Amino acid sequence: MVRNEFGALNRVTSMFRRRQFNITGLTVSETETEDLSRITVQFEGEDRAKTQLVAQLAKLPDVISWKEFDPEDSISCELLLIKMANNDATRSSVLDAAEAFHAKTVDYTRESIVFRIAGQTHRIDNFIDLMRDFEILEVCRTGVVSLERGHGVMRRNVASV
Amino acid sequence: MGKLTGAQILVQTLIDQGVDTIFGYPGGTVLDIYDALYDHTDQIRHIETTHEQHACHAADGYSRSTGRTGVVLATSGPGATNLVTGIATAYLDSVPLVAITGNVGNGMIGTDAFQELDITGVTLPITKHNYFVRDVSRLQETVRKAFELANSGRKGPVLVDIPADVQRQEVLYEKAAPLPDPEEPDLDATDLEAAAAAINESRRPFIYFGGGVLASGAGDEVIELSRLINAPIGCSLMGISGIPTNTPRFLGMEGMHGHFASTKAMNQCDCLIALGARFNDRSTGDRTRFAPSGKVVRVDIDSSEFSKTLDDRVEVLGDVKTVLRHLIPLVDSNTHEEWGRHVRELRAEEKGYADYRETLTPKRIMDIINEKRDPTTTVVTDVGQHQMWAAQYLTFDRPRSFITSGGLGTMGFGLGASIGAALATGEHVVLVTGDGSFAMNMAELITAVDNQLPITVVMLDNHVLGMVRQMQSLFKRQRYSQTTLDRQVDYVVLAQAFGVGATRATTPEEFAGQLSAALLVDGPTFIECPIDKDEFVTPVLQIGASMDELIVNMDDVKAKMGR
Numbered sequence: 001m002v003r004n005e006f007g008a009l010n011r012v013t014s015m016f017r018r019r020q021f022n023i024t025g026l027t028v029s030e031t032e033t034e035d036l037s038r039i040t041v042q043f044e045g046e047d048r049a050k051t052q053l054v055a056q057l058a059k060l061p062d063v064i065s066w067k068e069f070d071p072e073d074s075i076s077c078e079l080l081l082i083k084m085a086n087n088d089a090t091r092s093s094v095l096d097a098a099e100a101f102h103a104k105t106v107d108y109t110r111e112s113i114v115f116r117i118a119g120q121t122h123r124i125d126n127f128i129d130l131m132r133d134f135e136i137l138e139v140c141r142t143g144v145v146s147l148e149r150g151h152g153v154m155r156r157n158v159a160s161v
Numbered sequence: 162m163g164k165l166t167g168a169q170i171l172v173q174t175l176i177d178q179g180v181d182t183i184f185g186y187p188g189g190t191v192l193d194i195y196d197a198l199y200d201h202t203d204q205i206r207h208i209e210t211t212h213e214q215h216a217c218h219a220a221d222g223y224s225r226s227t228g229r230t231g232v233v234l235a236t237s238g239p240g241a242t243n244l245v246t247g248i249a250t251a252y253l254d255s256v257p258l259v260a261i262t263g264n265v266g267n268g269m270i271g272t273d274a275f276q277e278l279d280i281t282g283v284t285l286p287i288t289k290h291n292y293f294v295r296d297v298s299r300l301q302e303t304v305r306k307a308f309e310l311a312n313s314g315r316k317g318p319v320l321v322d323i324p325a326d327v328q329r330q331e332v333l334y335e336k337a338a339p340l341p342d343p344e345e346p347d348l349d350a351t352d353l354e355a356a357a358a359a360i361n362e363s364r365r366p367f368i369y370f371g372g373g374v375l376a377s378g379a380g381d382e383v384i385e386l387s388r389l390i391n392a393p394i395g396c397s398l399m400g401i402s403g404i405p406t407n408t409p410r411f412l413g414m415e416g417m418h419g420h421f422a423s424t425k426a427m428n429q430c431d432c433l434i435a436l437g438a439r440f441n442d443r444s445t446g447d448r449t450r451f452a453p454s455g456k457v458v459r460v461d462i463d464s465s466e467f468s469k470t471l472d473d474r475v476e477v478l479g480d481v482k483t484v485l486r487h488l489i490p491l492v493d494s495n496t497h498e499e500w501g502r503h504v505r506e507l508r509a510e511e512k513g514y515a516d517y518r519e520t521l522t523p524k525r526i527m528d529i530i531n532e533k534r535d536p537t538t539t540v541v542t543d544v545g546q547h548q549m550w551a552a553q554y555l556t557f558d559r560p561r562s563f564i565t566s567g568g569l570g571t572m573g574f575g576l577g578a579s580i581g582a583a584l585a586t587g588e589h590v591v592l593v594t595g596d597g598s599f600a601m602n603m604a605e606l607i608t609a610v611d612n613q614l615p616i617t618v619v620m621l622d623n624h625v626l627g628m629v630r631q632m633q634s635l636f637k638r639q640r641y642s643q644t645t646l647d648r649q650v651d652y653v654v655l656a657q658a659f660g661v662g663a664t665r666a667t668t669p670e671e672f673a674g675q676l677s678a679a680l681l682v683d684g685p686t687f688i689e690c691p692i693d694k695d696e697f698v699t700p701v702l703q704i705g706a707s708m709d710e711l712i713v714n715m716d717d718v719k720a721k722m723g724r
Binding site for chain 2: 006007010011014018048051052055056058059060061062
């Protein structure tokens with residue numbers, strides 16, 4: 001949770017850059033409170049460096065609450081839009097695969113089909129992997145949004161905003 | 162109070178914060194601020210340097226010598242970028258500083274207007290925080306917040322960028338109530354007990370302190386803990402002057418160029434009590450082979466320092482002074498006789514390595530500075546060999562009387578910082594510098610003369626970049642790439658041209674006489690001390706080597722150089 005100020009996102013991502021972490025997923029949005037934004041970051045790195053990074057992030061005046069989510073006790077989801085080539089040879093296979101994943105067809109033209117799918121990262125990875133057998137024109141995914149399971153609320157960790 | 166312009170609000174808020182001195186340089190986008198300052202010259206003294214970098218170092222020196230927040234003011238674009246090295250210097254040494262910059266008006270931001278620069282972007286990684294003030298109604302609050310942030314928790318620089326239109330806009334000004342004192346973290350009783358237990362069960366405790374002890378004013382508590390458990394004390398470069406040099410059991414600075422006994426004892430201890438110190442690579446050598454790793458009882462105000470570079474055993478979050486006050490009653494008194502005897506042997510061995518030459522050696526120069534100056538006189542340094550000799554040989558009696566750029570190692574820091582320290586203390590300041598560093602900042606003699614500041618510059622002149630040269634001597638087969646200066650400058654005549662009384666000393670007697678005289682002058686003075694280009698700072702450690710591989714004295718140096 002960060003103050004909804006310009007530059008806050010920059011300060012957070014800059015900390016990842018400084019410690020040479022590669023961000024693999026990032027979402028930012030306004031929240032239930034207009035003063036606050038929520039940033040969800042997925043990244044890979046060594047444990048010691050990660051501990052250091054989190055400690056540095058917690059120090060930023062714009063960061064007012066943070067939590068490391070464990071997949072076990074959190075719900076995560078991301079959204080994928082994928083544009084596939086539409087041709088006679090593969091059309092039915094593509095549609096079958098999409099149906100198996102409960103992907104929704106959101107655009108259909110003679111040349112292309114766009115599917116939308118929401119779910120956990122690994123499910124989306126699997127779907128994209130499957131689609132590689134055919135002709136992928138474009139892929140866009142949102143990165144992860146996460147909430148704790150149960151009644152835990154990030155904002156409640158905030159003393160004052 | 163009615164309506165004020167942004168510039169007037171800024172000046173009023175500075176006065177409210179208790180600021181009486183600021184350092185800076187005018188320019189196009191701070192016209193309004195300078196105009197507002199013009200009305201308050203009786204309340205705020207503005208010191209104009211010759212270059213913004215040195216204004217920033219001056220604000221830094223002002224802060225280091227008093228603990229008060231230093232303030233520097235610069236215009237947009239090049240004025241702002243010239244602050245960068247100064248801000249980074251303060252950041253690395255956790256010095257409270259507020260840097261104020263002007264910028265082009267809001268309407269021109271992002272258009273590459275004349276002297277427009279994204280200084281909040283540039284200074285993002287070297288400030289605790291920075292602000293771009295878009296709206297005059299938030300100016301007062303922002304400036305107050307900047308001061309609070311700079312001088313609380315782990316201290317550091319904060320930058321406030323104010324566009325020109327915000328400086329001109331008028332708004333109803335009401336003096337805000339002072340911000341409440343920032344909360345100190347609650348001490349964790351379990352951590353305190355764990356720290357006490359680790360100390361109580363140790364047989365070879367060693368107290369190691371850094372700049373945090375100065376920031377917190379915890380020198381007396383450090384001494385008390387040492388007395389209680391008869392533990393030797395060492396410090397980092399930033400810790401120097403935190404306790405008097407002649408404190409019993411104090412072994413001085415440890416590390417790459419530290420005192421032999423201090424470095425050895427620190428590496429042989431079984432419990433390293435680290436107080437406001439961050440274990441820079443210069444103090445540990447190769448961390449993976451740093452013996453006390455895993456045996457550290459760490460006290461720091463900044464939890465992000467915990468186990469950053471070493472494994473701590475116990476970590477206590479809090480202000481060093483507060484923590485020690487609560488910790489000391491939990492610690493059992495102990496004499497640790499065997500350990501004490503061993504440390505005395507290390508000290509005796511160290512004496513054997515001492516330099517007893519009678520000519521004008523670096524050590525003789527420092528000895529004479531010790532003899533001739535009042536022991537409370539502040540000494541500032543630049544960066545290089547002279548800095549290490551000063552750190553090793555000078556003696557201190559008063560906290561904050563040694564001012565040096567530790568973390569960033571900024572050559573050219575010294576003269577600006579001396580100006581700040583002289584103004585802050587109102588007392589004589591000695592600057593120890595080298596010919597390399599001095600050439601980076603000598604134009605500031607103009608500022609020292611303008612303000613008739615009692616600064617005595619002692620320049621060790623070896624015609625080389627000595628610190629890099631000695632690394633080349635030891636580790637690059639004496640291939641002296643770009644370190645031989647041999648500049649044909651007569652620094653004495655040059656200093657005189659600036660209006661500074663200047664002399665050259667070639668013997669210890671000459672130097673002693675000249676220094677005594679200089680210290681009586683109520684204005685800047687300059688003494689050049691030629692020294693040999695092959696004077697070495699010892700001990701010395703190869704970068705990346707382990708503390709076991711310390712090159713202890715000149716015999717080791719010669720062996721290493723194959724001579």
